[in-house]
Amino acid sequence: MEVDEPLRSGKYTWRIDSFSTKKNENKFSSDAFTVGGCEWRIVIYPKGNRTGTQSHLSMYLEVADAATLPDGWCRAAKFVLTVVDQESGVGSRKIACEHRFRAGTHDWGFPQFMSLAVLHDHTKGFVVNDTVVLEVKITLHEVAPPVELTTQMSRLDSYFSCLSVYFGATGKSDLRAGSASCTRTIDLASDSPSADDIEKAKHSLKECLSDLFRLNMTDRLSSALSILSHARAGLSPDQQRSIETFKANFDEFVCDLLTFEQDNSDFELQKITCNHLYSALKKNHETQLSYKQSFDGLTEEEEELKKRLKEVCSKKVKLLSDWENLMNESEGVKSRYAIHEKKLTEAEEKKKIAEERMSRSTSAWSSLKEQFLNLSGCQVKMDEKLQAARKPALSCCTEGWHRNAVCQNLFRFRILIVWAAVLCLLFSFYLRWILLM
Incomplete structure (x- = not known):
């Protein structure tokens, strides 16, 4: 039995x-x-097992098969030894102890369990009808080497199989009825009885003989024998001899009958006790059959649980395998993530540098744009002034106005061409700069 198994106990x-x-x-x-x-x-040990303990009863619990156990065996147990108070049970003497039984200490108990004076005190109820009842309750905590369940089951099955021979027959014994009587000395009459007394004595004797002898017949039978033994008439010679013989052995007959009554009473008592014990034994046998049936059911349940446990273990192993695969996959993703995280950092640095360069280029672009946009604005204002100055002359000379308009358009077109050329030149410089970086 392992430590984490349910405790095994018994009485x-x-x-x-x-x-x-x-x-x-x-x-x-x-x-x-x-x-x-x-x-x-x-x-x-009725008189103690050590010097100075002769006045006490010594009692121990012992491992019965210690000599056959393998090396290193152990029995860790808690036990309670009891001398039972057979009258009330209240005064029972109990002592509890816990011990680890080993090869060197295969028995353990108490050299002074209780005083012999107390044990034999008839008022205490420890000794009743010259019988002493002892009990022990044992709770096992550890057994090494463990007891195999199949071995224990085999031992129990073997024992109760042997016990079943008691129930092959009816278990009842044929009883023979006995008779009872008590003895009494016959007082002989000195005088010869009368004919009337003889007839009464004969009638009384016939009544006694017609039934089994009982103790309440002793006086009647004794009186009848006394009278008939002195009768001179009314009896045949054979009857007289029978009466004389029976009268001479009457005391022995009554004594034998009393002995039979006593023995028969003892027999009846033993029969009742035996029947009671037989009933208890039969009840135990029937109980063990139910135990065996329950054990078989538990064995089947255990097999089902083992099968279920095997399936659960298989699922558990598969889950662990999938878990490991997931871990390996995660490790690969983690490595790739670390690499790309490093690349991201490098790309972020390059982006910052590019943003700084772009910022500088944008500033140059904005400056150039501002210069050209401002120049175009000035030209527009100058054109407006020219138009304002030429308005009076327009009415005088339409042809001159058309000429001026064409000149203005040509001038604007030239400015746009120059602006576009400058922009293309700047853009080419920017692209070359980016490529060189």
């Missing part, structure tokens, strides 16, 4: 019958029992 009850015959023994232990797939047993 075991040990009934020690005829405790008085064992209290002088140095040490004795319970049968091995299983909790959490591990074998355990309870060990007690």
